[in-house]
Amino acid sequence: MEIEEVMAPVVDDMETTIRRFAGRIELWEKFLLKFKDDLTYTELQTAYELSDGPAMERAAHTMKGIAANLGLQRLSDASADMVRSVRENRPDLFEKNMEAVRREYQAVLDAIRKFAD
Numbered sequence: 001m002e003i004e005e006v007m008a009p010v011v012d013d014m015e016t017t018i019r020r021f022a023g024r025i026e027l028w029e030k031f032l033l034k035f036k037d038d039l040t041y042t043e044l045q046t047a048y049e050l051s052d053g054p055a056m057e058r059a060a061h062t063m064k065g066i067a068a069n070l071g072l073q074r075l076s077d078a079s080a081d082m083v084r085s086v087r088e089n090r091p092d093l094f095e096k097n098m099e100a101v102r103r104e105y106q107a108v109l110d111a112i113r114k115f116a117d
Contacts, residue, residue: 004025006115009111014071031070043055060086067108074107
């Protein structure tokens with residue numbers, strides 16, 4: 001199965017994403033495979049569980065950037081919402097935003113695992 005086919009459910013703009021990697025699908029694939037081992041989500045989850053606002057902001061901001069660079073816009077957007085809720089001191093939105101990040105992150109991992117396995 002081709003990586004574009006597997007990642008299509010979580011990548012909204014495949015063409016732009018591939019261009020970001022100079023048209024080199026194999027380079028994008030390399031970074032996607034590394035993404036599943038990245039600890040940023042774990043850091044965000046831990047910060048959320050500890051109600052550590054600064055750590056949540058850092059981890060969510062990092063996740064936002066990583067996801068955007070990989071073409072995972074929905075995960076990037078969910079992470080941006082988490083950053084915004086921390087910066088605006090809106091703990092009433094943390095649970096909702098964390099759930100959105102969790103859902104999008106899991107969808108990305110599921111897609112990557114389909115390709116990697």
